[in-house]
Amino acid sequence: MSFITVKNLWKQYGDQIVLENLNLSVSQGEFCTLVGASGCGKSTFLKMLLGQETSSQGKLLLEGNTFPREPDRNRGVVFQRYSVFPHLTVRQNVLLGLELEQRPFLGKLFGSARREALKEVDAMLESVGLAHAANKWPHELSGGMQQRLAIAQSFVMKPRILLLDEPFGALDPGIRGDMHELILKLWRDTGTTIFMVTHDLYEGFHLGTRLLVFDKVRNDPQQPEAFGATITYDLPIGQNDRKIYKSIETSVSKTARSLSA
Numbered sequence: 001m002s003f004i005t006v007k008n009l010w011k012q013y014g015d016q017i018v019l020e021n022l023n024l025s026v027s028q029g030e031f032c033t034l035v036g037a038s039g040c041g042k043s044t045f046l047k048m049l050l051g052q053e054t055s056s057q058g059k060l061l062l063e064g065n066t067f068p069r070e071p072d073r074n075r076g077v078v079f080q081r082y083s084v085f086p087h088l089t090v091r092q093n094v095l096l097g098l099e100l101e102q103r104p105f106l107g108k109l110f111g112s113a114r115r116e117a118l119k120e121v122d123a124m125l126e127s128v129g130l131a132h133a134a135n136k137w138p139h140e141l142s143g144g145m146q147q148r149l150a151i152a153q154s155f156v157m158k159p160r161i162l163l164l165d166e167p168f169g170a171l172d173p174g175i176r177g178d179m180h181e182l183i184l185k186l187w188r189d190t191g192t193t194i195f196m197v198t199h200d201l202y203e204g205f206h207l208g209t210r211l212l213v214f215d216k217v218r219n220d221p222q223q224p225e226a227f228g229a230t231i232t233y234d235l236p237i238g239q240n241d242r243k244i245y246k247s248i249e250t251s252v253s254k255t256a257r258s259l260s261a
């Protein structure tokens with residue numbers, strides 16, 4: 001059975017149609033990268049997967065059942081920035097999720113429960129390359145290290161679905177390469193189903209298992225809000241066809257111009 005099923009899904013804010021007629025079937029453990037013009041609804045789609053937004057029409061199913069309405073521990077999220085708590089050390093940042101899960105009201109663990117949790121935290125920090133920075137504060141970390149921390153915070157909760165909204169968008173190209181390796185390693189080790197939004201077509205074409213292009217097939221310059229974006233390409237990663245790359249680039253740029261006009 002499909003892990004995630006999207007059937008004729010629409011999202012509308014007031015008179016603005018943001019997404020129209022999305023159809024998709026995703027298996028458990030896939031890594032989908034989402035590209036598309038700014039404002040065409042990629043983050044809105046992630047929010048629906050997270051349970052922060054509801055659809056206006058259509059179905060969004062998790063193993064055949066309606067998606068849970070509220071965010072829960074099965075779904076993690078990493079944003080481009082500001083995912084970590086500035087008043088907690090690196091170690092405390094990763095520990096907090098486990099503490100809140102086990103002691104939702106107190107938010108603190110003691111004794112052997114705390115020791116067990118810290119073992120998990122330290123293993124996680126080791127695996128994202130932050131073991132040496134466990135006692136540092138977020139403001140003492142570089143941008144790349146902060147994103148490593150945000151990724152550790154998510155993975156320590158062992159989510160079934162991880163949503164990444166331009167997680168490497170603010171990083172230098174050199175550091176991005178290291179982050180690609182890290183996310184691929186964690187994905188392979190854990191089998192998490194990942195959806196990652198990126199503005200970088202290269203990332204889209206090379207990372208994960210599947211590239212989804214969000215774009216508008218219909219556009220009325222007189223009524224720009226009358227039509228939403230849909231999935232125009234659904235390609236397996238590794239398909240390095242220059243012509244497809246060019247055609248996606250051209251179409252996405254055209255939509256970007258119309259959305260910013």
Ligand SMILES: Nc1ncnc2c1ncn2[C@@H]1O[C@H](COP(=O)(O)OP(=O)(O)OP(=O)(O)O)[C@@H](O)[C@H]1O
Nearest residue numbers: 013016018036037038039040041042043044045199
């Ligand atoms: N809560 C909301 N209320 C009204 N309109 C919204 C809301 N959230 C998003 N929108 C609108 O929906 C459209 C899609 O926004 P969204 O953030 O999903 O696009 P995006 O493709 O992720 O853009 P970017 O790549 O710039 O992050 C935009 O026009 C935005 O203004």
